[in-house]
Amino acid sequence: KQEVTQIPAALSVPEGENLVLNCSFTDSAIYNLQWFRQDPGKGLTSLLLIQSSQREQTSGRLNASLDKSSGRSTLYIAASQPGDSATYLCAVNQFYFGTGTSLTVIP
């Protein structure tokens, strides 16, 4: 069974810093990996989806990479802003979610 882990559970950074969020999964036979953000009291908003045949996806200041052989994905956020503060979750094969990283960007 697929297990997905996200470390760290929480992260605080000053505004303007570049940062990396990590997602690890146990079964490398994946079809897709998706990154979401969740704001307090809200649902999940899809940020990036990487197919198993792809190595990375980019959207604006966000870049997600996928390394199936090592069972890892990273979400890179450039020039962080206070509005980036949220919980970030990764999901493998659409359904298997990590426990998330709570990000706080300090003005």
Add this chain to the structure above:
Amino acid sequence: DTAVSQTPKYLVTQMGNDKSIKCEQNLGHDTMYWYKQDSKKFLKIMFSYNNKELIINETVPNRFSPKSPDKAHLNLHINSLELGDSAVYFCASSPDQGSGYGNQPQHFGDGTRLSIL
């Protein structure tokens, strides 16, 4: 224009009661889902329906029964509520088949916070 809408947003009820949560999507998607997010923010798939047919049922107690009258609606009925059912329940939809192999992102509702007294 809310894409995926859930009602109610909050639900407080007594143990042993029966309750329903409604979900509607106006995106024209073929597949809808129910997830449970526990107090530690862990999100777990419960069900997925594609064109009103059950695709995934992830070891959910029989007290939980999804009902899909049409592909735009997926309601969740819960019988004999227990303390452990307290959680946030999220509905989602996607244009693919809901089997986990798709290449389309899911769209989530804002959740229903269920509290059992």
